[in-house]
Amino acid sequence: MYRLLIADDEALEREGIEWIVTRMMPDTFEIIHAENGRIAIQKAEELRPHIILMDVKMPGIHGLEALKEIKAHHPQIKMVLVTAYEYFEYAKEALSLGVKEYVVKPAKRDHIVALLQRLVAEIEQDLRKRDEELAMRDKLFQLLPLAETELALVFMSDQVNELEAGNLAELLGLSINQGCAVVLALPELGHISERELGQEKKRIYESVKTIAKGVARDRIGCVVSSMVYWHMAIFLLEKPHRKGEMLGDEAQDLGIKLLEQLRVQRNIEAAIGIGSVGEGVEGIKRSYFEAVFASTYHKKWGTLCRFGDLHMVSMEGQREAAEKNTERTYVELAIKQIREEREQRTWSVVDNAITFIKSKFHEDLSLEEAAEHVHLNPYYFSKVFKQQTGETFIDYVTGLRIEKAKAYIREGQLSLKEVCYVVGYKDPNYFSRVFKKVTGATPTEYRNQVND
Numbered sequence: 001m002y003r004l005l006i007a008d009d010e011a012l013e014r015e016g017i018e019w020i021v022t023r024m025m026p027d028t029f030e031i032i033h034a035e036n037g038r039i040a041i042q043k044a045e046e047l048r049p050h051i052i053l054m055d056v057k058m059p060g061i062h063g064l065e066a067l068k069e070i071k072a073h074h075p076q077i078k079m080v081l082v083t084a085y086e087y088f089e090y091a092k093e094a095l096s097l098g099v100k101e102y103v104v105k106p107a108k109r110d111h112i113v114a115l116l117q118r119l120v121a122e123i124e125q126d127l128r129k130r131d132e133e134l135a136m137r138d139k140l141f142q143l144l145p146l147a148e149t150e151l152a153l154v155f156m157s158d159q160v161n162e163l164e165a166g167n168l169a170e171l172l173g174l175s176i177n178q179g180c181a182v183v184l185a186l187p188e189l190g191h192i193s194e195r196e197l198g199q200e201k202k203r204i205y206e207s208v209k210t211i212a213k214g215v216a217r218d219r220i221g222c223v224v225s226s227m228v229y230w231h232m233a234i235f236l237l238e239k240p241h242r243k244g245e246m247l248g249d250e251a252q253d254l255g256i257k258l259l260e261q262l263r264v265q266r267n268i269e270a271a272i273g274i275g276s277v278g279e280g281v282e283g284i285k286r287s288y289f290e291a292v293f294a295s296t297y298h299k300k301w302g303t304l305c306r307f308g309d310l311h312m313v314s315m316e317g318q319r320e321a322a323e324k325n326t327e328r329t330y331v332e333l334a335i336k337q338i339r340e341e342r343e344q345r346t347w348s349v350v351d352n353a354i355t356f357i358k359s360k361f362h363e364d365l366s367l368e369e370a371a372e373h374v375h376l377n378p379y380y381f382s383k384v385f386k387q388q389t390g391e392t393f394i395d396y397v398t399g400l401r402i403e404k405a406k407a408y409i410r411e412g413q414l415s416l417k418e419v420c421y422v423v424g425y426k427d428p429n430y431f432s433r434v435f436k437k438v439t440g441a442t443p444t445e446y447r448n449q450v451n452d
Helices: 011-024 037-047 063-073 085-096 109-156 162-171 194-216 247-266 280-295 315-324 328-360 367-373 378-389 393-411 416-422 428-439 443-451
Strands: 002-007 029-034 051-055 078-083 101-104 178-185 221-224 231-237 271-274 303-306
Touching (some): 002 011, 002 109, 029 037, 037 051, 037 063, 051 063, 078 109, 101 109, 109 162, 109 280, 194 247, 231 247, 231 280, 247 303, 271 280, 328 393, 367 378, 393 428, 393 443
Parallel strands (some): 002 051, 078 101, 271 303
Antiparallel strands (some): 221 231
């Protein structure tokens, strides 16, 4: 039920409106009375009505003052001003405050009912919109960690996809114009059980991510990779409309902070390498390889090394050395493991979708419904579904329907028209065309073949 507050100093007016509402719109409203503006404000604060019918002329705090006070704290409440003709100027002032509805005394029954029905419809629409926004936000929050992992993989991979990187960065609210990589190498903990090891790695990962996000805050973007073979990569990026000239300094501050906090929080001595600031995906990827090289340069724990501080033959020589370094094996292993994890996660999503499709294929099932079921946008779902199954969504559903139709025809318990409807088609002619396209025979021909 919705809550309706009737604010009027005349009891007969309040009771009259209540009688109209309860008679013409039964079981729709819980009615609340207020005999003046002060009580209307108090009850609005306490009971949070959905709609208020506010009389203009009341003793003490009059209607417009009460309206301003309530609107300031509860702008979502639907406000209706009740006025006599001689107070129409008040109504015009209320309109200037954002109140778009008013009732002229004496109020006509049909007018009140039509107005309240319209406001209830608006409230329901607002609630649906709010639910949709929350659902969309929920889906987005579920996608963000996946997008972050994917973007890290792009920077760590040999294959550069500018378009994919740009789309992922946009989803995360980041820019790939400039970036700097920080690679964290950790000593392996071989003295604890496998179960404890998994838990400890998770705790270390969460600590690193918390520290990195805390250092970055709102100034710069921050993408943290998974932990792979006791290594983690952190990419500091520009944010849109905010230049990242200080990315190198931010990376050094983060490296120092990570060394200190891991030592204090987890009693771990790490080794950290920092790449130079690079432009675009290629530059950020190069920064990552530089950071990998720098993280092992001193070959001891508790150290921080900036690639740009190393003195070698030439900067180009440094970069070539970084990419040819034996630590490239780690990079390849990291990419392999992340891809395997992504593959497993994608298969899990597709398996869930297939289970859903098999339970719904006989209905009017759409790709959008299946995508929503697994919390992916339709475009991305369509892409991964075909990658994993080798078929488009439509072809897969069609295959299920035709196989089921063939089974029903072999059983011989249903007419061909009944088979058509049972497997999810509404038009027997269309069903016959699809059946022939898939099997090479019409339903009638197939039935005859089975019976021969």
